[in-house]
Amino acid sequence: MSNRRDVTHLTDISKGLAEADGSFKRKPSSFRATIEKGGKHEPEKDRYHLYVAYSCPWATRTLIVRKIKGLEDFIGVTVVSPRLGENGWAFANVDPYPGADVDPLYGAEYIKDIYLRAQPDYEGRFTVPVLWDKKTETIVNNESSEIIRIFNTAFNELLPSDKAAIDLYPEEHRPEIDEVNEWVYDTVNNGVYKAGFATVQNAYEAAVIALFDSLDRLEEILTGKDYLVGNRLTEADVRLFVTIVRFDPVYVGHFKCNLRTIRDGYPAIHLWLRKLYWNNDAFSSTCKFDYIKTSYYWQKNVNPNRIVPVGPIPNILPL
Numbered sequence: 001m002s003n004r005r006d007v008t009h010l011t012d013i014s015k016g017l018a019e020a021d022g023s024f025k026r027k028p029s030s031f032r033a034t035i036e037k038g039g040k041h042e043p044e045k046d047r048y049h050l051y052v053a054y055s056c057p058w059a060t061r062t063l064i065v066r067k068i069k070g071l072e073d074f075i076g077v078t079v080v081s082p083r084l085g086e087n088g089w090a091f092a093n094v095d096p097y098p099g100a101d102v103d104p105l106y107g108a109e110y111i112k113d114i115y116l117r118a119q120p121d122y123e124g125r126f127t128v129p130v131l132w133d134k135k136t137e138t139i140v141n142n143e144s145s146e147i148i149r150i151f152n153t154a155f156n157e158l159l160p161s162d163k164a165a166i167d168l169y170p171e172e173h174r175p176e177i178d179e180v181n182e183w184v185y186d187t188v189n190n191g192v193y194k195a196g197f198a199t200v201q202n203a204y205e206a207a208v209i210a211l212f213d214s215l216d217r218l219e220e221i222l223t224g225k226d227y228l229v230g231n232r233l234t235e236a237d238v239r240l241f242v243t244i245v246r247f248d249p250v251y252v253g254h255f256k257c258n259l260r261t262i263r264d265g266y267p268a269i270h271l272w273l274r275k276l277y278w279n280n281d282a283f284s285s286t287c288k289f290d291y292i293k294t295s296y297y298w299q300k301n302v303n304p305n306r307i308v309p310v311g312p313i314p315n316i317l318p319l
Contacts, residue, residue, distance in 0.1 A: 011088035011112055011126055022200030023207075030124040031139040032146060035154040041133050041140050043154045048140065049076045050147075051111060051130040053089060054099070054288040055295030057189065057242035058144040059129040064238050065148040067282035070163035074155055078103055080111060080128065082295030088112050088126045099291060105134065115139065145181075148235055168238065173230040180228055180236045187214040189243050196255025196302060204256065212259045215266060222268040226275060237276065244273050245287055249315050250296045254303060263317055270317075278319050289315040 035041045035048070050066065052059035066075060081095035089111040092100040108114055112126040118139040131140045131147050141147050149169060156164040169177060187210045194207035218240070221228060228236040243251075244262055251257040262270050276283045297308040 005116065005120075007112055007116075007126070008086050010123065011086060011110070021203065022198055023194065023203040027125055028143075030122070031118070031130075031142045033140045034146070035140060035150050037157075040136065043158060044135075045074050045158060046076070047133060047135050048074070049078065049105060049132045049134055051078050051080065051114060051128055051132065053080050053082060053084075053128045053295065054286070054291040055082050056128050057246060058127070060242045060286050061144045061238055062129045062131075062147045062151065063286040064241070064282045065151045065168065065235070067286065068168070068233075068238075068280075069151050069155070069166055070159060071151055071155060074158070075131075075151075076104070078105075082291045083298045084295060089128060097291075097294075099288060105132070145185075145239070148238065152235070168233065168235040170230070170232070170234065173232075173234060176229050177234055177236045181239060183214060184218070184236070184240055187211055188218070189239065192243060192247075192251045192255050192257055195257050196251070208257055208259065211257060215260075215269065219266045219268050222272045224268070226272065233280075237272075241273065241276055241283060244269060245277065245283075245316065246292060246296075248312050249289060249293055253309055254296050254299075261312075263312075274317060274319050277316055287316075 033041060035043050037043065041048075050062060052063055054060065054063075063077070066072065066077070078091070078101045079099060080089040080091055081097040081100040083090070083095055083097065085095070087110050091103045091108060091110065093102045093107070094109045103114070106113070106117065108117075110126070111128060111130065114130055114132065115122050115124075115126050117137070127142060129144055129147060130142050131150070132138070133140050141150065152166075152168050191207055191211040191214065195204055195211060198204035198207060218228075225231065227233055228240065247257070247262045252261055260266065262273065277287065278284065293308050297303050298306055300306065
């Protein structure tokens, strides 16, 4: 099933993501509902479905929290192909790739078909993650920062007590988490994209300098610590991890974020990264390096010949 409306002006990233001044500005997500008792979308087992790409850091946030909270039996997952083309993210029936899936709900060909099923006149970007309600047949939310908070609390009454007790956004640490999230998002999570998708030198340099200033700041925060906030795992760690784990394999080369690598330039960040990856399966099992590298280096607007680099070897160092 594929919607035949031509939306390539929204799906084809080779047609340009930069603003007129050559800078990259991410558009806000469009679907911003939540899951709550008494609301349109109530917490129920097997009612919701998550569409993701392993390459996408925003989507991987949701996979990590889904696993931490023990929601695997509550929320199904479908993985798209990493090779983002002119029609956007494709399912395996269109672009077979190891680990990619066929859409089990509608036999859709592309993620755009899921969006257009929910809203036929949709004019935003066709991004992942997508949290889908199978009962109402619509998108609940496509903003990863909100989906991970939905997963953190919405299903607690249905979960075993040990999983319900896990809180990645504890009330006593929320002001500090919010403060860290704000500058990390702007200069690090989105900062690598600002550098990589810039089309003029001054926009690139402004982004990359701000990025490394923030990495220096994070190095100070994480020196002697295992977590960013409150000496416990929080969403702040999840949100930062997905960028840092991609940094040396992708962002250093592909996005020209090459003042320093994480493994050679930031010992505290590097140790924090490896502890999360090697000690917590929610982080390592959702990180597929071949998929990640294939997807990023498939972006013809940045890498016209789609050559995928061999290194770094290994993708992540042992503890």
